[in-house]
Amino acid sequence: MLTIHADSRGDALAVEGEGIAAAGPLAELVAAHPRARVRNWPGILTPGFVNLYGNELLEATYHPDPREADTLGTEPLSGDALSTIVLDDARWGASARRGVQRMLAHGTVAVACEPLRNRAVRDAVRRTGLGVVGRLGHPGGKPSLDPLATGDPEPMVPPAREPGSAARFAVFDVRDEAELAERGAGTCVATVVAGRLVFRRR
Structure with missing residues (x-):
């Protein structure tokens, strides 16, 4: 079943199986996949x-x-x-x-x-x-x-999220990347690995 993950900015990823089927604004993905399950998350989607x-x-x-x-x-x-x-x-x-x-x-x-x-x-x-x-x-x-x-100059991240790439990403309850850097990764509310929701903050 195809699932659409969307953040507070309206950015969204459509996930099918272990991969990303589509990426773009939430409204566009919902229109293209009207039967998909939609998960709305607070904050921003990032590659993880x-x-x-x-x-x-x-x-x-x-x-x-x-x-x-x-x-x-x-x-x-x-x-x-x-x-x-x-x-x-x-x-x-x-x-x-x-x-x-x-x-x-x-x-x-x-x-x-x-x-x-x-x-x-x-x-x-x-x-x-x-x-x-x-x-x-x-x-x-x-x-x-x-x-x-960790004190390292910049943590590594996987390749950009795009159709055909592996569905590995996270959602952080912050306004933007600058707030994420300031508050840290403890603001994570969801993590997806190989298309599966493997962490969800309750």
Whole structure:
């Protein structure tokens, strides 16, 4: 079924399967596809981010389960803090799934990384559909779930959204790109990967 995603500015994308069928003003897409489902989102549609720190955030960081908040807190743990936790494959896989969900909640549609060594992490990433692109070495900034808070000059984004391209994009509840840069990717309200709505802020 074809779905049209539209933002507050009237920009819209028609998604069918895993790809973008059409892009343009909402009124034009609705007229061309009168039977399509329409999702109206507050804010702006963007191509979504590629987080440059796939290895650091998924293989060298533990994302606590909410049920562990009393003992581990709620923030991601890395470095010396990991030495206090017994991490087997099952726990690494669960952590990676939570980490990916937190990335999706920041408009991330792909991660850049060197080959993932942990099989449980690889499986978790593959099952979510999160894109993976190659990376040589450490980017140099500070790993963060928010690609706009890493200190890198500019986060990478996938190719422009146009008919025939993969449906990987995000929606941020801001007025424009300048406000997005100021407030950060925590303003994400929806993320679409491979045509699927994989994150929606309630």
